[in-house]
Amino acid sequence: MKIVVDRVKCQNHGQCAISAPTNFELDADGKLQYQEAFDEENISDIEDAVDACPLQAIQLKS
Amino acid sequence: MPATADRRPLIGIVGSGIAGLRAADAILKCEVDARIVVFGDEAHRTYNRPGLTKKRYPLSGALEKTIAEDVRVKGADNDAVTWRLGIRVETADLGDRILRLSTGETFEYDRLVIASGIRPRTSARGDGECELHTHRTLRGLGDARYIHHRLQAGEKVTIVGAGFVACELASLAKEYGCEVLVLEALRRGPFESVLGERVAMTLGRWLAQQGVTFLTGDSARKFLCEAKPSNPEPASDRSLFIEAIGSVPNVEWLHGNGLDLSDGVRVDEYMRVSPWENVFAAGDIARYPDPWAAGNLTRMEFWKNAIDTGDLAGRSVAASLGHGSVTSRIGYFPSMTTEVLGLRIQIAGDPKTSDSMEIVCGDLDRPDQGVLVAYLREGAMIGAAYLDKGARFNSAYIKLLRSLRER
Numbered sequence: 001m002k003i004v005v006d007r008v009k010c011q012n013h014g015q016c017a018i019s020a021p022t023n024f025e026l027d028a029d030g031k032l033q034y035q036e037a038f039d040e041e042n043i044s045d046i047e048d049a050v051d052a053c054p055l056q057a058i059q060l061k062s
Numbered sequence: 063m064p065a066t067a068d069r070r071p072l073i074g075i076v077g078s079g080i081a082g083l084r085a086a087d088a089i090l091k092c093e094v095d096a097r098i099v100v101f102g103d104e105a106h107r108t109y110n111r112p113g114l115t116k117k118r119y120p121l122s123g124a125l126e127k128t129i130a131e132d133v134r135v136k137g138a139d140n141d142a143v144t145w146r147l148g149i150r151v152e153t154a155d156l157g158d159r160i161l162r163l164s165t166g167e168t169f170e171y172d173r174l175v176i177a178s179g180i181r182p183r184t185s186a187r188g189d190g191e192c193e194l195h196t197h198r199t200l201r202g203l204g205d206a207r208y209i210h211h212r213l214q215a216g217e218k219v220t221i222v223g224a225g226f227v228a229c230e231l232a233s234l235a236k237e238y239g240c241e242v243l244v245l246e247a248l249r250r251g252p253f254e255s256v257l258g259e260r261v262a263m264t265l266g267r268w269l270a271q272q273g274v275t276f277l278t279g280d281s282a283r284k285f286l287c288e289a290k291p292s293n294p295e296p297a298s299d300r301s302l303f304i305e306a307i308g309s310v311p312n313v314e315w316l317h318g319n320g321l322d323l324s325d326g327v328r329v330d331e332y333m334r335v336s337p338w339e340n341v342f343a344a345g346d347i348a349r350y351p352d353p354w355a356a357g358n359l360t361r362m363e364f365w366k367n368a369i370d371t372g373d374l375a376g377r378s379v380a381a382s383l384g385h386g387s388v389t390s391r392i393g394y395f396p397s398m399t400t401e402v403l404g405l406r407i408q409i410a411g412d413p414k415t416s417d418s419m420e421i422v423c424g425d426l427d428r429p430d431q432g433v434l435v436a437y438l439r440e441g442a443m444i445g446a447a448y449l450d451k452g453a454r455f456n457s458a459y460i461k462l463l464r465s466l467r468e469r
Binding site: 025 | 135398
């Protein structure tokens with residue numbers, strides 16, 4: 001499984017960075033930066049990030 | 063429902079919004095061998111309701127379809143789930159476990175999830191017409207289609223209220239190029255009941271700086287319906303008039319069952335509706351023990367709250383049918399975000415119940431340069447808010463939230 005963010009939908013609200021700071025962060029310009037790969041032990045944080053996105057821009061794909 | 067030889071338990075979910083969908087998904091995930099029927103009074107499957115005010119749409123004859131596809135939320139795609147859309151549940155008899163539907167049918171359930179949500183409050187009676195205005199509200203896709211369509215014409219719009227829906231609508235209308243008037247008769251600025259007077263006044267100034275006419279108190283009141291029609295000032299021009307002044311829980315269909323319906327449906331920390339062992343509630347309608355203020359009950363109207371409570375209600379249904387065990391009580395960490403005319407506003411924790419606030423960094427006179435605010439109750443931080451045009455203090459905000467979460 002990997003994280004895919006729809007850059008067209010994403011408006012850089014940063015809720016994902018609150019839920020799963022290991023994989024998501026906003027850079028100094030406020031743009032979302034993220035790592036596609038994640039450790040299985042962080043899955044609940046990642047799922048929380050998917051749910052928390054107000055634009056529903058994050059998906060998990062295998 | 064026709065009688066069948068199917069012995070699987072029958073689960074009724076009233077409400078096809080995100081809370082109902084997530085309850086269905088959680089039940090499926092627990093591998094419960096059951097049939098699930100989701101009732102929704104709108105004709106559409108589940109969609110991202112906050113998305114209705116997030117962006118402009120191009121002019122189109124199929125606007126409702128365009129919006130519906132854009133905000134569609136997938137889930138509960140399983141043969142065990144039947145969607146009955148465009149149908150209202152009129153009444154429920156929880157003793158006999160029977161729902162009466164707008165089609166005249168009855169539905170007998172083994173488990174019931176109440177996720178019928180809320181509707182917008184309005185000051186209008188009956189048909190939404192008063193001497194001064196044609197009142198509109200925003201909740202469903204049909205409302206969104208209508209409002210986007212009107213805003214596309216770039217006409218003048220009046221918005222009553224200064225909460226999240228009101229501010230996002232003002233922002234959207236401005237993006238469409240409309241002339242925007244926002245009226246807030248009771249408070250001094252946006253989100254005052256959550257973020258307090260100082261931040262509210264900052265946000266009120268922000269609206270004005272961005273070209274929105276923002277009126278409070280008596281200046282606002284004279285444009286409202288309580289203004290007498292004999293008052294010559296507000297012309298009865300019937301331009302777009304949208305009220306975003308709070309909500310009313312959809313509980314009427316539950317009357318007559320002895321439930322506490324004073325503000326939504328009261329549930330315990332597992333989303334169970336006492337004294338009925340087979341009834342659960344989730345989403346905007348559920349009033350549950352506040353994990354952030356012991357002894358209090360709370361009802362939240364946020365996307366993530368609907369997801370978390372829907373998920374928990376589904377797991378509780380599964381546990382009541384002998385699948386899995388619900389060990390986690392509601393442990394919701396409130397965190398939400400909105401954008402008002404380019405200003406990002408993030409709120410976390412429970413600032414509403416604070417007794418004081420502290421500016422951690424930034425200046426309330428320059429919110430676009432970033433302001434981070436901590437909210438305290440009896441000296442301990444219980445909430446935070448972060449206003450910014452960029453993300454200058456984002457890492458500081460996240461650090462603040464981490465300590466809030468681990469408190």
